[in-house]
Amino acid sequence: MPSAPVAKKVPYEMTHHDHKRVDNYYWMRDDSRSDKEILAHLEAENAFTDTMLSHTEAEQNVLFEELKGRIVKDDSSVPVKKGNFFYTTEVSGDNEYPVYVRADNFDGENKLTLLDVNQLASEHEYYHLSGTSISPDANLLAYGEDTLSRRIYTLRIKDLTTDQLLKDELAGTSGQVVWQNDNKAFYYIKKDEQTLLEYQVYKHELGTDQSEDVLIYEETDLSFYTFLSKSKDDTEVYIWHYSTDCKAVSVLSADDANAVPELFYPREHGLEYSIEKHGDSYFVLTNHKATNFRLMTTNAAEKYDIDLWQDAVEPETDALLEDFELFENHLVYQKRKDGITSITVREITSGSEYQLPFEEQAFTAGMSGNIEMDAPAVRIYYSSLTTPASSYDFELTTGHSTLLKQQKVLGEFSPDNYQSERIMVTARDGKRVPVSLVYRKDSFKQDGTNPLYQYGYGSYGATIDPSFSRNWLSLLDRGFVCAIAHIRGSEMLGRPWYEDGKLLNKMNTFTDFIDVTMSLVEQKYCADDKVFAVGGSAGGLLMGAVVNMAPELYRGIASHVPFVDVVTTMLDESIPLTTNEYGEWGNPNEKVYYDYMLSYSPYDNITPQAYPHILVTTGLHDSQVQYFEPMKWVAKLRELKTDNNKLLFKTDMEAGHGGASGRFKALHDKALEYAFFFDLLK
Known part of the structure; x- marks a missing residue:
């Protein structure tokens, strides 16, 4: 057997809260990624x-x-309507990247190629396209490109009437663009090239140099992320302020070239809210006096007095309100109860509502591609461990569904050959942890002989829903049982499930995963x-x-x-994703968090x-x-x-x-x- 690489030891002593640690491998850090000794060791x-x-x-x-x-090999996404056109991406042959196209209708008539990413990527070992954004008159396309994989993007603008790039080129950005409605300018975010935090919002006038761009907003609290969006009715630009335990938004008019941002509602520690405009009113998804969130309404005159806001969807202690989508006459909202998603359609004026039907016991469902307020249907993404990704349109007035596309799986795949289950595992402290399982029917016996592939995440409130994986077929067809452990730190069982797996409760994430493993072995889903x-x-x-x-x-x-x-990284404020993650892991400059982090x-x-x-x-x-x-x-x-x-x-x-x-x-x-x-x- 060849010898494994041996790294030299260079003791580096660190002292915090009177606690001394020696790190023999601290020397491996090189932000420039050019140190010959380090590169040689990696090689x-x-x-x-x-x-x-x-x-x-x-x-x-x-x-x-x-x-x-x-x-x-030859495939395309489901067309999404925006204005007078339908937008989609196409892939073909052995091409690694998509082609962005638009057409006059859903069936693809009068197709125009907007971007061929294969051509853009042809001279780069790595290439990522981000933030494609069409101007309001549909004549210009902004996009960001990253050729290093540091998530720092250079923005470029293409004139779709001439198929030529404009001279505008903006470096050091997040890759995101939101247009003013005059088609002459747009907003974008610059990143701190050291910490990679998005912290400055600029306005760029087409045809001018980046050095002339106007600073619209600067985030001075390094615990916040900053990103942009536009209201669904295209009248407002939103600057979002997101930290782990505070979420807020500032608003600008998309019609006013001289607009300045105004906070919709003040930022408060522990208060999270997001908004969507509907006529003269706003719908607000918030955790105000609601651990699992509520949906409220207000108007411009009363938005600063939260006591005047009205409930549109009341909070529940055992169901998390996750998302909502607005249409001219309908509200669609998504909840999660006992880990299971439900989506409800409500007629706004009458209040009458119905729930969309989902029949499997473990699945993924959500709203996607709902860009236009006057759309007659809500677009739903659906998948399960045995059902490939599917896109449906549900007519808002009737609930009638149309399957637009289901991901094709080449080869001998048949969903009937596979079985999924959802079970609950009792953790060591008595909490019940959901587990999603899938296996091939003809190779599975609950006799403790199968190999197990167990996946988990458990941080940031990110919920890993059970959805179809083409790649997992290579495991299932070889006799594996595949499992997703929905451990604490996610929001699978609501916001308390997340709170019980972060900060000084982080250890629950790890013990949940271990307890799921032991239970699956004990229940003979797999060999020990x-x-x-x-x-x-x-x-x-x-x-x-x-x-x-x-x-x-x-x-x-x-x-x-x-x-x-964890400890060394979270003590270094120059490293990306440190200060804005104190709310997730804790600030190790405080001894209680330092000691707890050090324990795991x-x-x-x-x-x-x-x-x-x-x-x-x-x-x-x-x-x-x-x-x-x-x-x-x-x-x-x-x-x-x-x-x-x-x-x-x-x-x-x-x-x-x-x-x-x-x-x-x-x-x-x-x-x-x-x-x-x-x-x-x-």
């Missing part, structure tokens, strides 16, 4: 991984072709020696904590772009013990979790672990947080992960 790790998995190359190639072979676990980003933190706390439960782990050096931080809690087989992946240019976090984690694991199990670390030297760009390239990473697991079963 050595890549070479070691390639060598250790060289015997699986044939299987990786088979898996890649298998994964790719399920994808329809064939359990594999996967997570990425904050889910990579989950993996790091789990293998420290219960390494014996897992045969193999895949940890992608993992956030594992994966990097700080590595001990001399046996660990499972581990595959770690990252991207050199990752903007969310810096490459040096997994790099340090792997080095320290190599130093302290007492087993001979595989520890493999692969860095994509061209990619960032989202991995490789393009619709096929990323499948190589998935094939690598699956081959790593399959090899461990041999």
Whole structure:
């Protein structure tokens, strides 16, 4: 067996709250990503991984072709109407990227190509398009491009009447554009190139240099994200202010070239609200005196007095109000109760309402592509663990549904071959944790023999709903049971479920995941020696904590772009996603949070013990979790672990947080992960 790369140890002492920590691998941090020693170490790790998995190359190639072979090469998205045109994206052949087109009607007559992303990406190893935005007169297209994967975009403007780019070129942006209604100017956000925070809103006049742009708003509180949108009736521009525990919005008139932003309602710690305009009124989704949110209405005259707001959808203690959509005569709102989504259509004037029918016990449903206020139908996205992604239009007045498209899966796929379940697992403190399961009917026996692929996330209130995965078919068809553990830190069971998995309750996220594993083994959904676990980003933190706390439960782990050096990162305000995440993890400058973070931080809690087989992946240019976090984690694991199990670390030297760009390239990473697991079963 070849020798694993050995990292040198350079002790670096840090003292906080009179607590001394020594970090032997702090030297691995290089913000410039140009240090030759660090790059050489990453390349050595890549070479070691390639060598250790060289015997699986044939299987990786088979898996890649298998994964790719399920994808329809010539495909298009469901057209979305905006103004006089229908917009869609098309992919064809072996092209990695889509082509943006528009047509005169839903059927695609008089089609015009707006952007061919394949041409734009042709000279770049990495390419990501963001923020495509059509001007109100439909003659100009703004878009942002990132060729480094740092999520910093350069904005460009294309004249659709001449098919030529304008001279305007705006660097250092978030990639997002909102147009003024005069078609002569737009708003965009500049990012801090060190912390990557979106913090300055500028107005750009077409034909002028970026240096002449006017600063409209600057965020001085670094715990807030800033982003833009436009009201559905196109009369207002919104500047959103989002922190973990405060959400608010400032409003500008889209018709006034000299408009200045005005807070809709003051920012208050603990108060969250979002708005949508409807005629002369506003609908406000807020947690004001409502842990699980309520929908209220107000008008411009009364918006500053929250006591005058009226309930449109009253709060419930056991149901989370997640989303709403407005049409001329209808309100559509989405709730989640016991983890199950419901969508209700209400006629605004009469108050009469009905619920859309969903028949499976575990599924994903939501509103998507509802751009126009006068649309006669609400567009719904639907999927489950056995039902490929589907788009429906539900007529607002009748509830009649039309299936517009269901994702095709090439090959021998039939949903009848698979079974999904939703079960509840009792955690160690008595809480009931939902788990979504799927398996192939003809290979599953609840006798404790199947391998298990368990996925989790559990942070930021992000809920991982059970939806269809073409890639998972490669697992299911080989006898795996796939499970999503809906652990605390998500909002699967409402806002309290999130609150019980953040800050000083974060440990519940990790113990929930472990308890789900133990229960699935106990209930004989899987073999106790064939359990594999996967997570990425904050889910990579989950993996790091789990293998420290219960390494014996897992045969193999895949940890992608993992956030594992929690304390050091959260103490460094120059690193992206630090100050604006204090509300999620806590501020370690306060001793109570420092001590608690230190109790679970994966990097700080590595001990001399046996660990499972581990595959770690990252991207050199990752903007969310810096490459040096997994790099340090792997080095320290190599130093302290007492087993001979595989520890493999692969860095994509061209990619960032989202991995490789393009619709096929990323499948190589998935094939690598699956081959790593399959090899461990041999």
